[in-house]
Amino acid sequence: MEVPILRQGQYLIASIQSALTDADLSHLREALIAQVGRSRCRGVIVDVTALDVMDSFAVRTLRDIAHMARLRGAETVIVGIQPDVAFAMVQLGLTLKGVATVLDLEEGLAFLDGRTKERVVESKPKRPSSRG
Amino acid sequence: MGEELRLPIAADVDVVEARQQGRALAAVAGFSSGEQTVIAAAISEIARNILMYAKKGEIILSLVQNGDRQGVSVVAIDQGPGIPDIERAMQYGYSTSHGVGAGLPGAKRLMDEFEVDSVVGRGTTITMAKWRRAI
Numbered sequence: 001m002e003v004p005i006l007r008q009g010q011y012l013i014a015s016i017q018s019a020l021t022d023a024d025l026s027h028l029r030e031a032l033i034a035q036v037g038r039s040r041c042r043g044v045i046v047d048v049t050a051l052d053v054m055d056s057f058a059v060r061t062l063r064d065i066a067h068m069a070r071l072r073g074a075e076t077v078i079v080g081i082q083p084d085v086a087f088a089m090v091q092l093g094l095t096l097k098g099v100a101t102v103l104d105l106e107e108g109l110a111f112l113d114g115r116t117k118e119r120v121v122e123s124k125p126k127r128p129s130s131r132g
Numbered sequence: 133m134g135e136e137l138r139l140p141i142a143a144d145v146d147v148v149e150a151r152q153q154g155r156a157l158a159a160v161a162g163f164s165s166g167e168q169t170v171i172a173a174a175i176s177e178i179a180r181n182i183l184m185y186a187k188k189g190e191i192i193l194s195l196v197q198n199g200d201r202q203g204v205s206v207v208a209i210d211q212g213p214g215i216p217d218i219e220r221a222m223q224y225g226y227s228t229s230h231g232v233g234a235g236l237p238g239a240k241r242l243m244d245e246f247e248v249d250s251v252v253g254r255g256t257t258i259t260m261a262k263w264r265r266a267i
Contacts, residue, residue: 019152021144022180053151053169055176056234084169091170092177092238093224 003028005035011043011112012036012074013105019052025061032065036072043112044069047105049080059094066099075115076100079108136194141208142187147179150191154206157193161202162264171204171262174242177235178208178258184235186212186255196261203244203263214252222248 001024006013012035014028032044046062048054054062066076077100081089089095102111137157139150151172158168175191182189189210196205215221224237236258240246243260250256 019148021148023144052155053172053176055173055180056238057176057180084166087166088169088173088242091242092173092234093241094234094238 003031005031007039007041008109010041010116011045011109012039012041013045013047015047016050018050020058022057025058029061029065029068033068033072036069036074042074042116044074044076045105045108045112046076046078047080047108048078048085049082049104051082051085054081054085054089054094056092056094059089059096063096063099066096075112077102077108077111079103079105136192139191139193141179141182141189141191141210144180144183147176147183150179150193151176154191154193154204157195158204158262161195161204163204163262167262167264170242171206174239174260174262175206177239177242178206178260181235181258182208182210182212185215186210189255198263201263203261205259205261206243207260208258209255210257211255214254214256215248215250216252218248218250 001018001020003014003016012032014032036044046065051058062078069076078096079102081101100111102108137153139153140146141150154175155168155172158171163171179191189208189212192207194205196203220226222237222240224234239260243262245261247259248256
């Protein structure tokens, strides 16, 4: 099943609708990374609310998405990890170290707004403080 | 003992099917939704191992009873290359297939019982079970 990727402003939102096979996950990774470049977006949200299980392959793929997107200039945030899924991930010893995770889509958007603002401020050339 | 559910594993959709059937069976056995997810995750890991190393195999799910305790049994069978070094294969983070190395040790962590029987050149059988905590 293909995961729809929506564009909202500067962000891409991939909203997983059902359980995914390994091939679906790999395809999502390729599609997102390609679209980050094509649409010059600054942020990626992956909504995993509908994922039934996060096993080692799913966790690795999400981590890869976040790291690859960062190399392409976009921040990634994972939203919607369900309590049961988090419980099983912890027992499996899987972490999403280095990947931002927040509760839901709303917080994901707020997180990216904060992060991308920071970046713009960082990259703005300094103006001379006084005219000379 | 209930009847067993035999699920062929030959493609990645079968991995999803096996873990969903496992979750459904765990629900029948009365496991909490958290534990159902744990069982589904363990099945996902060992079913993927079948695909990665043996290409095809089978997962057998059944309800089991031990005294007044109910549980779910999962048996994964393949006629693949077998595991040459089981001790290393059980080490977290060790993988011969560019994987995460969480497959077997991860499944073991998730389940109450876990046994690997493997003969090089003949195949691998993994037997695991999870028991409901006594009320």
